[in-house]
Amino acid sequence: MDSLTQALLAGAGPEELGRHELPSTYEAAHLLAADLGMFDGVADKDVRKSLHVGQVPMPDIAPDEVVVAVMASSINYNTVWSATFEPVPTFEFLKRGARQGGWAARHDLPHHQVGSDASGVVVRAGAGVRHWKPGDHVVVSCVQVDEQEPATHADAMLGQGQKIWGYETNFGSLAHYAVVRASQLLPKPAHLTWEESAGVLLTAATSYRMLVGDNGARIKQGDIVLIWGATGGLGAFAVQMVKNAGGIPIGVVGSERKAEALRRLGCDVIINRNDIGMGGDDAPTSERTIELGKRLGREIRRQVGEDPHVVFDYVGRATFGISVFVVRKGGTVVTCGSSTGYDHHFDNRYLWMNLKRVIGSHAANLQEQAECNRLFRLGHLSPVLSEVFPLEDVGEAARRVQNNQHIGKVGVLCLAPEEGLGVTDPALREKLGAARLNPLRHHGAPAPAKVS
Missing domain, CATH: 3.40.50.720 (NAD(P)-binding Rossmann-like Domain)
Known part of the structure; x- marks a missing residue:
């Protein structure tokens, strides 16, 4: 285990986190460009065969980006699309985006680190990042936008440069570390565990835009x-x-x-x-x-x-x-x-x-996501987590979603060593009660929440 990960899991503060170098490689769920075509003519495109878990290199960080130590993530259907190389192989998205040059060129790699939902801890912030610092507990939006495009300022989802992180970009969430833009971050609801908070933002914000917001x-x-x-x-x-x-x-x-x-x-x-x-x-x-x-x-x-x-x-x-x-x-x-x-x-x-x-409707802009996230932080919305897998079993987790064998959200523990960690507001959690917070978990008490 690298020194940064050791410090993080030991509860190191912001200053100590900053003293440790980023690891040169880290564990991640990823696809391989060499596997393109593996499902040609195959009726059952089993995602367990295409999703690999292993070491990938740490990319360089752009000035407007942060590195998040991913404590937990979850499976979204876009990971199934990615892992079946349908309807379009996502390596095509990476190549297309890389043609912009500059920092975008990093995404065109022979591997694609997938995943579009995360909760974790900021461990590095680029020189242009103003509102986030190492040690912050965050949840990560799936939406990346081009803030220099006029349409983005009317509604980020209308911008031509809008992409879904971990699907149309690289360096996604099903990993020990992820690279995201600062404009993707929101505060983690303090009464939720890592795995609970990792399964809300993409789907909940999408539902919010569809039903509640002005665009739905x-x-x-x-x-x-x-x-x-x-x-x-x-x-x-x-x-x-x-x-x-x-x-x-x-x-x-x-x-x-x-x-x-x-x-x-x-x-x-x-x-x-x-x-x-x-x-x-x-x-x-x-x-x-x-x-x-x-x-x-x-x-x-x-x-x-x-x-x-x-x-x-x-x-x-x-x-x-x-x-x-x-x-x-x-x-x-x-x-x-x-x-x-x-x-x-x-x-x-x-x-x-x-x-x-x-x-x-497609995903949600940052304002809609912030409004939705606030409802979680107030306890007015609850996670819908039903089961949790370790990162090494991400293929099994994605297979359950592929076959519609799940309910709610399927979580994935990344750096978090066990369920129940990450709670920093135990009073609100106790007030709301475990049954309200976990209505879709199997009968019986969910993993106990630990203050960390």
Whole structure:
């Protein structure tokens, strides 16, 4: 173990952290350019075969960047995309970005360090960093932007230079160390553990933009919101946000196990998609879409008396046509991602003749992320962590997400030696209670939180 890591795990303060050199190499989950093509003609693109864990070189640090010692991270679906080299091999993103030259050229490497969520400790800050210093406990946004681009200052997600860190860039979070821009950092919620806080920012902020912020559906009191995949990372945060806003969440799940988890989240209405004859991830035909939409609509009206104002859809191809059909006249379908496929089909008559809207959404700008992170810091939103893997088992963790065998968020311990560390506000944690903080953990007490 290098001296910086030793000092960090021993609880060294900012001055001592600054006296230790960055390690020349460190442990990281990564893909290899040499593996491109390994899944050609293969039906089951098993991410355990393409995700490697081993030593990678420490990159040079730009003036506006920091090095974060990653205590914990989590699996997002973009890591599955990266590890299957679909829909586009992410090495193409790295090559394209490197053509800008300068500091961007560092990203074009024969390995891609993946991961887009992290909590940890700042151990180095570039010369141009003003608001962060070694020793700060942080969570890391997945969004990198070009702050010299005009569109960025209207909404960072509209900038042409916007990229998702660890997916469209290198030096991501599933590692002992990560390199990020200072503009990606927010304060870690002090009452959460490393692993709890590492699984919130990407998905929760995405849900916040989709539902709450000015760029999304802007839900209000009394709104009925249909949430597909309501026990996934995005969906489980969506349920909480609808409840906080005084709305009525309707969660759609695919099993009784997930329905039980949804009850622990306090979801008002739960619909098992198998009960309406909707199984699997295949996109239904046009006729079947309308039939399923009518069944779903009848069940929603039976339970709440009205059609939904908003449909929250990140599932994509298998659900999108039903979403457009079932949302009420003048209602909104808000969408991001497409875990079952990007080629969406819907009957446009039900959109244009009923004055419905479709809003595309992607991640969140820093202001939206800060607003969302504040809700966690106040205890108004809770993590949805369900299980935690060590870094060496990152392939197994990603495989669970790939096969939709998980609920909520799947965490990964990086430098943190065990669960339960990182809490610096035990009073708030005790006030909120373990059950509220970990509604999706398996029955029984979660790992005890230790002050550190």
